[in-house]
Amino acid sequence: MLRDLDQPSSTLYERRRLYAAVLQQLLFEPLAGRSVLDYGCGLGEWGVLMATEGARVALLDLSSVAVQIGLRRAAASGVADRVRGCARDAADLSCFADGEFDLIYANAALHHTLKYPNALAELVRVLRPGGKLLLAETYGNNRLLNWLRRARWWLSRQPDEAGEEIILGDRELDLLRTCFHHVEARPMNLFAMAKRLFRGRFQSPLVRGSLRFLESVDDRLLRRIPSLRRFCGEILVVAEK
Ligand SMILES: C[S@@+](CC[C@H](N)C(=O)[O-])C[C@H]1O[C@@H](n2cnc3c(N)ncnc32)[C@H](O)[C@@H]1O
Incomplete structure (x- = not known):
């Protein structure tokens, strides 16, 4: 997966900074x-990756097809004995x-799930006291970015049930703070969110160079003015129960 993050042809490339931060955090955990x-x-x-690190993993998804594919992936990776599947709604x-x-x-x-009554309570219930919740999400405090996202959803005619109308923002983070005793938020990518405009074109050296330039602008700007972090477009959240 680490190698894929640096492959412009990989679907992971667009979110490589977020996923690199996730991998660093996951591999830091004693799995x-x-x-x-x-x-x-x-x-x-992700579940299979954690199983290859020795974790006992439950794959949960509303889609039974997705869970079946996950289980086949686990078998192909030689960790079937450590991975089980559960196809159901996260609200129960x-x-x-x-x-x-x-x-x-x-x-x-x-x-996708926060909008369902009970979903957050259920998530908190199944985590042990002292356990961690890791979230990699789109971050939604930036009105301009949200407007552009909505325009894209509208233009690509995504169905209402795609769940895209809810983006994790500070309101949702405050909600998490009511259930977890420590919530650390690590927003990333401000100007570098322009990468969305280049989706599918990362094989061009010019596009990659422009993206790296925007990322370095972000790094310097966010270090100097940390209050701008809340307008970033992606976030890693580490919450401890
Ligand atoms: C954007 S995909 C992310 C998939 C995966 N985590 C990944 O990294 O590729 C969101 C997933 O949430 C699942 N989902 C949506 N609503 C759900 C619900 N109510 N309960 C359980 N899973 C749900 C969808 O089926 C989908 O697989």
């Missing part, structure tokens, strides 16, 4: 023997016991 939930797992890449995690997980990782998933 071996830990019980981990990949929440809204999609095709299970009754298949899991209270405090069952040491770590819950949700990549681009919580913004």
